[in-house]
Amino acid sequence: MSQIHQSVHLYFREGGSDKVYEPSIVDLGNGSYDVVASYGRRGATLQRAVKATGVDLARATKAYDKLVSEKVAKGYRPEDDAPAATLAAVSERDGQRANVPVQLLTDVEGDELDTLLEDPSIVALQKMDGERRLLVIAADGAIAGVNRRGLFVALPGALAAAVALLPTDSILDGELIADTLYVFDMQRYAGEDLTGYGFLDRLGAAADDIAARCEGAPALQVVPHVVSDKRRYLEQLQAENAEGIVLRNARAPYSAGRPNSGGTARKFKFVTSATVEVAAVNDGRRSVAVRVYDGESAIDVGNVTIPPNHAVPAVGTLVEVRYLYAYEGGSLYQPVYLGPRTDLERADAALSRLKFRREPVAAAG
Numbered sequence: 331m332s333q334i335h336q337s338v339h340l341y342f343r344e345g346g347s348d349k350v351y352e353p354s355i356v357d358l359g360n361g362s363y364d365v366v367a368s369y370g371r372r373g374a375t376l377q378r379a380v381k382a383t384g385v386d387l388a389r390a391t392k393a394y395d396k397l398v399s400e401k402v403a404k405g406y407r408p409e410d411d412a413p414a415a416t417l418a419a420v421s422e423r424d425g426q427r428a429n430v431p432v433q434l435l436t437d438v439e440g441d442e443l444d445t446l447l448e449d450p451s452i453v454a455l456q457k458m459d460g461e462r463r464l465l466v467i468a469a470d471g472a473i474a475g476v477n478r479r480g481l482f483v484a485l486p487g488a489l490a491a492a493v494a495l496l497p498t499d500s501i502l503d504g505e506l507i508a509d510t511l512y513v514f515d516m517q518r519y520a521g522e523d524l525t526g527y528g529f530l531d532r533l534g535a536a537a538d539d540i541a542a543r544c545e546g547a548p549a550l551q552v553v554p555h556v557v558s559d560k561r562r563y564l565e566q567l568q569a570e571n572a573e574g575i576v577l578r579n580a581r582a583p584y585s586a587g588r589p590n591s592g593g594t595a596r597k598f599k600f601v602t603s604a605t606v607e608v609a610a611v612n613d614g615r616r617s618v619a620v621r622v623y624d625g626e627s628a629i630d631v632g633n634v635t636i637p638p639n640h641a642v643p644a645v646g647t648l649v650e651v652r653y654l655y656a657y658e659g660g661s662l663y664q665p666v667y668l669g670p671r672t673d674l675e676r677a678d679a680a681l682s683r684l685k686f687r688r689e690p691v692a693a694a695g
Contacts, residue, residue: 431586460507574599632661
């Protein structure tokens with residue numbers, strides 16, 4: 331008879347959102363195990379997804395730990411006792427406002443790209459395809475994560491363990507992909523305020539030290555930067571199917587927020603993605619209907635298939651979708667599901683943010 335070998339009850343509350351996630355290792359009684367997850371809105375019937383089936387305990391534990399770490403990284407917290415190594419950075423402050431500035435990137439318009447690539451004052455970095463995360467290490471060694479909205483969130487255990495290698499009283503800025511933080515900027519390091527330094531000085535002040543301290547700790551990586559021959563670097567990133575390129579002014583200080591246009595921290599994405607809301611789960615299929623908002627009006631923008639390695643998101647969940655373009659009054663063209671976005675709000679699922687197909691202009695005559 332099967333029985334639960336290990337499980338944890340996680341929850342996420344923010345604004346009007348109240349969700350639960352319950353991963354479990356199920357002992358099938360014959361030396362093999364399943365890894366399953368139940369999830370959805372609190373009080374509603376939970377959906378169930380099988381993440382691994384008929385595997386040995388070592389593989390089941392690895393799959394289970396990965397599920398827990400991913401959810402903790404997205405801001406979920408435990409409601410029962412959980413392994414400290416896995417949930418190392420969960421604190422009572424999660425979901426609260428952090429007194430930490432967050433600099434956001436502005437889009438590069440097509441006709442600006444050439445100018446920025448040729449500008450010797452511009453530094454190029456790869457745009458990492460994850461979730462924005464600032465790592466805050468207090469003077470007493472306490473650690474916390476901060477998301478792009480400036481809210482405290484948990485950090486995965488593997489990253490929390492690696493933080494012990496870094497000096498206290500530091501704030502690192504980066505992109506979290508699974509259990510790894512890719513550091514691309516910093517506000518403080520070893521007690522020194524770096525926000526008034528130029529970008530290249532901020533990065534140079536600590537990047538080598540971080541790399542030396544964290545050698546052999548894959549949970550912390552420093553994103554390489556390029557000062558010269560940025561056009562070749564862009565072509566390299568495109569050939570490697572990267573998400574995009576970031577172009578930053580080498581002399582600009584760290585500034586909070588995002589200007590309406592321009593600015594000193596820019597991004598150029600090779601692909602287009604949008605935040606959309608799940609409108610319905612399609613019966614009998616691994617796909618969901620999605621929508622965006624024009625003010626308070628919901629606008630349907632088609633369906634997207636959910637890959638086997640992702641759980642089917644519940645109605646009302648914000649998710650990220652990659653697509654080629656959108657049709658005016660119609661659907662997203664060739665959408666690809668990327669995953670849930672727990673760090674955004676419904677206002678981010680806006681019709682105005684979609685990239686629409688431009689119809690060719692008729693020739694005169």
